[in-house]
Amino acid sequence: xxxxxxxxxxxxxxxxxxxxxxxxxxxxRERVMHWIRSQHPERFYALREISMTANHGESVxxxxxxGAGKSTLLNLTTNLCRPDRGxxxxxxxxxxxxxxxxxxxxxxxxxxxxxxNAAILGLSRRQVREKFDEIVDFAxxxxxxxxxxxxxxxxxxxxxxxxxxxxxxxxxxxIDEVLGVGDMAFVDKCRKRILEFRNAGxxxxxxxxxxxxxxxxxxxxxxxxxxxxMEHGPIARVVAAYKAAMMPQAAPAGVGV
Amino acid sequence: xxxxxxxxxxxxxxxxxxxSFSGRKALISAILEVSASIxxxxxxxxRGDYLYLIQNLVIKDxxxxxxxxxxxxxxxxxxxxxxxxVLTFIFTRxxxxxxxxxxxxxxxxxxxxxxxxxxxxxxxxxxxxDNAPLIKRVPLPREVxxxxxxxxxxxxxxxxxxxxxxxxxxSGKGFNVQWFWLPAMWTLEIIFVCGLAMxxxxxxxxxxxxxYVVESANLVLFWLVPVFYSSDRIDKRYxxxxxxxxxxxxxxxxxxxxxxxxPPAAATLLKLTAVSLTFFVAGLIVFRRMKPxxxxxx
Numbered sequence: 001x002x003x004x005x006x007x008x009x010x011x012x013x014x015x016x017x018x019x020x021x022x023x024x025x026x027x028x029r030e031r032v033m034h035w036i037r038s039q040h041p042e043r044f045y046a047l048r049e050i051s052m053t054a055n056h057g058e059s060v061x062x063x064x065x066x067g068a069g070k071s072t073l074l075n076l077t078t079n080l081c082r083p084d085r086g087x088x089x090x091x092x093x094x095x096x097x098x099x100x101x102x103x104x105x106x107x108x109x110x111x112x113x114x115x116x117n118a119a120i121l122g123l124s125r126r127q128v129r130e131k132f133d134e135i136v137d138f139a140x141x142x143x144x145x146x147x148x149x150x151x152x153x154x155x156x157x158x159x160x161x162x163x164x165x166x167x168x169x170x171x172x173x174x175i176d177e178v179l180g181v182g183d184m185a186f187v188d189k190c191r192k193r194i195l196e197f198r199n200a201g202x203x204x205x206x207x208x209x210x211x212x213x214x215x216x217x218x219x220x221x222x223x224x225x226x227x228x229x230m231e232h233g234p235i236a237r238v239v240a241a242y243k244a245a246m247m248p249q250a251a252p253a254g255v256g257v
Numbered sequence: 258x259x260x261x262x263x264x265x266x267x268x269x270x271x272x273x274x275x276x277s278f279s280g281r282k283a284l285i286s287a288i289l290e291v292s293a294s295i296x297x298x299x300x301x302x303x304r305g306d307y308l309y310l311i312q313n314l315v316i317k318d319x320x321x322x323x324x325x326x327x328x329x330x331x332x333x334x335x336x337x338x339x340x341x342x343v344l345t346f347i348f349t350r351x352x353x354x355x356x357x358x359x360x361x362x363x364x365x366x367x368x369x370x371x372x373x374x375x376x377x378x379x380x381x382x383x384x385x386x387d388n389a390p391l392i393k394r395v396p397l398p399r400e401v402x403x404x405x406x407x408x409x410x411x412x413x414x415x416x417x418x419x420x421x422x423x424x425x426x427x428s429g430k431g432f433n434v435q436w437f438w439l440p441a442m443w444t445l446e447i448i449f450v451c452g453l454a455m456x457x458x459x460x461x462x463x464x465x466x467x468x469y470v471v472e473s474a475n476l477v478l479f480w481l482v483p484v485f486y487s488s489d490r491i492d493k494r495y496x497x498x499x500x501x502x503x504x505x506x507x508x509x510x511x512x513x514x515x516x517x518x519x520p521p522a523a524a525t526l527l528k529l530t531a532v533s534l535t536f537f538v539a540g541l542i543v544f545r546r547m548k549p550x551x552x553x554x555x
Contacts, residue, residue: 105317122304
């Protein structure tokens with residue numbers, strides 16, 4: 001499964017994803033009661049009938065309101081959960097930046113965290129040794145790399161996480177709303193790196209609220225609303241449609257253009 | 258069947274004791290790679306260095322736990338020493354039993370495997386649920402989380418084995434060539450616990466009572482495994498069934514090796530190997546079947 005196979009990078013074919021409401025009851029007692037009474041808990045539909053294809057070299061943005069299903073879509077791509085119906089196919093190596101805190105531990109130093117996260121993202125021992133300096137230099141954290149992570153600011157955390165993900169050299173980079181925290185200089189650096197990615201034929205899947213960043217980075221977009229795919233296509237068109245739909249809520253305040 | 262047990266003995270010796278450290282590491286790596294390719298239907302396979310990942314996660318666990326403690330790992334000596342002291346006192350002074358020579362060493366041969374098994378199984382069982390943030394947000398092969406939890410108990414185990422061997426030497430039972438059986442037997446034991454932990458950790462995600470089931474099973478196990486009594490006292494009919502339990506098999510074999518300088522019985526070894534590998538494979542299969550639904554239930 002590599003870029004040269006000719007298959008698209010990401011395929012979603014008629015994907016549905018739902019979650020059980022009130023998934024908190026997990027004791028034997030409650031399960032037996034449910035079974036006796038033949039109850040089926042209601043389901044919350046996070047994604048309905050999503051079909052999309054991302055070819056290698058494309059960068060796709062996912063926009064939508066909170067709770068629209070953006071994170072669920074990204075989770076399905078990275079195989080954190082499986083669809084109820086339909087098929088998700090991914091061809092290529094993935095590096096996912098879904099949650100800055102998850103792979104990191106505050107008590108360990110930056111260097112230790114880099115090694116752990118590089119291993120989680122799939123690098124071998126030798127590759128980590130080779131890329132370590134590259135990662136630290138990209139993050140511009142050479143002075144702090146041996147300090148425990150709890151002394152880092154959130155911007156520094158983000159720089160470290162991003163540096164590890166980018167230096168893994170994945171075929172597909174998946175980002176979930178984490179770009180916001182960096183300072184302008186670093187966001188610019190990330191932008192340049194992501195553009196290099198695109199030019200190298202890698203795929204990017206990015207979910208964000210900040211349409212400004214996305215307009216810059218991505219060429220296609222998908223607009224999700226309550227799990228439905230409202231619009232997909234060139235990013236300018238989709239963002240315009242999204243804004244037009246959101247605007248009526250701002251109108252009553254009489255705010256100008 | 259003397260021929261079969263002889264073949265088993267020879268085979269065991271070649272495969273485990275004959276392998277160098279890197280050979281054993283390569284074998285484990287191969288097992289992990291092969292089991293990774295057991296069809297997971299449409300699942301996207303994680304590509305990377307399994308052993309390096311496990312090593313990193315185990316070291317991470319160790320560092321986090323002991324970074325700020327002064328005596329650190331030495332605390333793991335406390336429990337076996339205390340139990341050894343108490344049980345020796347009870348069974349030699351308060352309630353004397355037919356003389357078992359070197360009673361402290363005898364008891365320790367029971368306590369070390371039992372301690373490791375109970376702690377490792379319980380830690381493994383709760384590993385998925387305890388690491389919920391990691392499971393939900395970071396794509397990595399989830400079996401690694403459970404196996405890491407079991408392997409991080411091995412650090413305590415290593416300290417306790419050093420204690421065991423030291424007490425063996427101090428009791429006058431010096432080093433003997435049978436000690437070379439120890440790495441193989443402990444490896445099998447660890448494989449057994451990994452398999453069991455994978456099964457129970459998967460079930461624990463859906464039925465959170467599982468950890469209490471495990472805790473109760475461990476309580477019963479204290480009596481089923483001949484920790485403080487000798488397996489000679491059990492009715493001869495039950496002894497072959499007794500050592501199907503890998504913990505009991507290990508305890509009995511440890512006593513043979515350390516106290517009597519005898520090799521472990523071939524039948525026991527065969528059962529240990531068979532049960533350990535069966536549980537490991539079964540654990541992997543159960544875990545893999547239940548893995549896709551973890552996300553919704555953590």
